[in-house]
Amino acid sequence: MPSDASPPSISSLQAPGDRVVVAETHLGRLQLLARAPDAAFIVDEPVSAGGLGTGPNPYDLLSAALGSCTALTIRLYAERKGWPLRHVEVSVRHHRASLSARDLFDRVIELDGDLDADQRARLLAIAERCPVHQTLDKGSDVKTTLASALDPAPSAAEPSEHARDMAQAGDG
Numbered sequence: 495m496p497s498d499a500s501p502p503s504i505s506s507l508q509a510p511g512d513r514v515v516v517a518e519t520h521l522g523r524l525q526l527l528a529r530a531p532d533a534a535f536i537v538d539e540p541v542s543a544g545g546l547g548t549g550p551n552p553y554d555l556l557s558a559a560l561g562s563c564t565a566l567t568i569r570l571y572a573e574r575k576g577w578p579l580r581h582v583e584v585s586v587r588h589h590r591a592s593l594s595a596r597d598l599f600d601r602v603i604e605l606d607g608d609l610d611a612d613q614r615a616r617l618l619a620i621a622e623r624c625p626v627h628q629t630l631d632k633g634s635d636v637k638t639t640l641a642s643a644l645d646p647a648p649s650a651a652e653p654s655e656h657a658r659d660m661a662q663a664g665d666g
Contacts, residue, residue, distance in 0.1 A: 522546035556630075557586040560599055563626035563660070568603070571620045571664040577613050581606040584621075599630065625659035 516528045516537065524545040526537040537552065539545030550558065561584040572579035583604040590597045603621055605614055621627070 522548065525549070553588045557588045557599065559626045560584075560601060560624075560630060561586040563624045563656070564601065564603065564621045567624040567660045567663050568605070568617050568621055570660055572607075572613075572617060574664060575613075577607070577609060577617075579605060579607040579609060579617070597630075620664060623663040625656060625663060628659075628663075 512531065514528060514530045516526050519525045519527050519536070522538065522545060524539045524543070525548055528535055528537050536549035537555065538547060538549040539551050541547045543551075545551075564584045565582045568582050569579065572582075581604075583606075585602045585604075587600040588597065589600065601621075603618065605617060609617070
């Protein structure tokens with residue numbers, strides 16, 4: 495965005511198609527606006543890293559993706575089985591010793607409900623099958639292209655791949 499252009503407007507919060515679009519807000523040196531098809535949020539770095547501290551940083555988002563996918567996968571499986579899971583909470587801490595080291599996501603799952611030992615063990619096994627866990631575990635390929643004015647607009651969103659994958663994770 496040129497320096498004389500204004501930051502993204504709140505009216506343009508919906509991302510096109512099935513993409514997440516991230517753009518500078520120009521309200522802070524490192525502050526970004528991330529727009530998903532049905533939501534928008536600020537991404538930033540802490541003040542100690544030169545940001546405004548107004549939102550999660552990219553590694554916080556990866557941890558949140560793993561924690562939320564884990565909780566949702568567990569919730570959906572417990573509901574399908576009719577198990578008395580009252581509350582699920584997942585905490586995730588990301589660590590990497592250096593840029594060349596393998597990342598570690600330390601995940602702690604808390605299950606509240608009248609669950610027996612076998613149900614708790616099964617829910618822990620289901621957590622290992624959450625789609626984001628599998629994505630992180632397998633690694634991913636990233637394809638990068640430079641946009642041009644001739645690129646067609648993204649197509650309409652297909653049904654959520656994540657919802658499909660969570661359902662499949664619980665089929666075991």
